[in-house]
Amino acid sequence: MEERTVGHYGGKFIPFHKGHLYSITKAASQVDHLYVVVSYDESRDRKLCKDAGLEYMDFKRRQQWMMTSTKGMSNVTVLAVEDPPWENEEHMWLEGGRRMIEAIPEKITHIFSSESSYDHWFRKIYGEDIQHVIIDEARRIFPISATKIRNEGVFANWDMIPEAAKPYYAKKIAVVGVESCGKSTLTRNLAQLFGTEYVEEYGRTVSEEIGDGSSLLTEEHYKEIVFGHKHMEFQKIKKANKLLFIDSEAVVSQYYAKMYLGQELDFIEGVIQSQDYDLYLFLEPDVKWVADGYRTFNDPEVREHTNKILKQMFDVRGIEYVSIGGNYEERLDKSIEQITKLMAN
Structure with missing residues (x-):
């Protein structure tokens, strides 16, 4: 034998x-x-x-x-x-x-x-x-x-990195801010420019499914939003090319829960603590407000007030972010500059 x-x-x-x-x-x-x-x-x-x-x-x-x-x-x-x-x-x-x-x-x-x-x-x-x-x-x-x-x-x-290992090295970039500050447009454009994947704002998807804006979302809806968003993120990172762009994240979801339910939700806080993004791009609300049937804070003073609330929510949690303002062209250029620095590290 x-x-x-x-x-x-x-x-x-x-x-x-x-x-x-x-x-x-x-x-x-x-x-x-x-x-x-x-x-x-x-x-x-x-x-x-x-x-x-x-x-x-x-x-x-x-x-x-x-x-x-x-x-x-x-x-x-x-x-x-x-x-x-x-x-x-x-x-x-x-x-x-x-x-x-x-x-x-x-x-x-x-x-x-x-x-x-x-x-x-x-x-x-x-x-x-x-x-x-x-x-x-x-x-x-x-x-x-x-x-x-x-x-x-x-x-x-x-x-030269095998597919199984690539998600570990891919950098995750969260694009955050209050409503109508250009998050979705910038996220899509950056993903296109860098030839990679992005995660859509799942809160928008849920709002559109129920046929109304954030004011009618219940606690159960917020569970669907944060866990559904995280699931999409896990799926997209497997296909990402060096970078993954994320439109909003759990702090933004907590902000909306605070604004519309009048309280912060413990399960959202748990998701926030588990997040490990490499870069936060915080978009300032200094572009024109655009009505889309799901947005409510049109008044400039109210927008500035809600922007301060969201920033404070990042600050108290010790989450660092880069403020991105200016017109759409300037926002794109500033974002690319930050991403290029991140990739060089």
């Missing part, structure tokens, strides 16, 4: 990229079963991310990206193994290798990597009979490395 071939491919995967995915796919085609192992050490990994200006990605997230990317490969199992504390290079290799052998429930017959220099260590760990298979050492198929991405940034190498 022919021996079952069992492969091992490992790394830190900070970050996971298409070169890794290519190697996994290539390796899986050469053995009966392939074990992909995410090596992790929280303090080391946090430092790597911090030095690269990346948000910390824990090993579970990296493991999930690879599991999602390989879910169609029935002979691939993704594991995670904690690296030993640093003592010296030999200890790291030998003790790390021992932990790999212990974690993988089968005898390893093949080791896959993109580095021929690792051969010495693999033979010391797994024995002289181990088959070390080098995959695209020159990186001709996918000219990328995790080091390159850390040095240059994710956005500079966006095409």
Whole structure:
């Protein structure tokens, strides 16, 4: 009976990229079963991310990206193994290798990597009979490395990020303000200019469904608005190209609840606390008020008063925003300037 071939491919995967995915796919085609192992050490990994200006990605997230990317490969199992504390290079290799052998429930017959220099260590760990298979050492198929991405940034190498990981890196930009300040128009225009997705104001959708404006919305309607809006956001981020633009968010919903129901709602506050937008563009009400059948605050003094209320609601929650005013052209240019700064960070 022919021996079952069992492969091992490992790394830190900070970050996971298409070169890794290519190697996994290539390796899986050469053995009966392939074990992909995410090596992790929280303090080391946090430092790597911090030095690269990346948000910390824990090993579970990296493991999930690879599991999602390989879910169609029935002979691939993704594991995670904690690296030993640093003592010296030999200890790291030998003790790390021992932990790999212990974690993988089968005898390893093949080791896959993109580095021929690792051969010495693999033979010391797994024995002289181990088959070390080098995959695209020159990186001709996918000219990328995790080091390159850390040095240059994710956005500079966006095409090399697997689809499963892209939502994690996409920046979310909320466009907020009181009624008739151009939020919907600006949100659509920015999404078009940056070639990406946007989330419509779900409160408008619900208002149109009931056939009246915000004054007739009940607490149940606000539940539909905030949770429906959040669901749309989760769906759109999966298709976003580096950026996702969001027309209004939960603070704006809380503002309308306060204005029309006379109280702030606890469940909306919970949504506010869970929000993690990268940039808030706060549109000032200094453009012409446009009647559309759903708007009520036409008086300039009232608009200024409600604008102050909404700003205070952001301020008391410690949410920073960038004030965007002027005519429509100026608003567009100011917004693009802020977004360009965000993408450069």
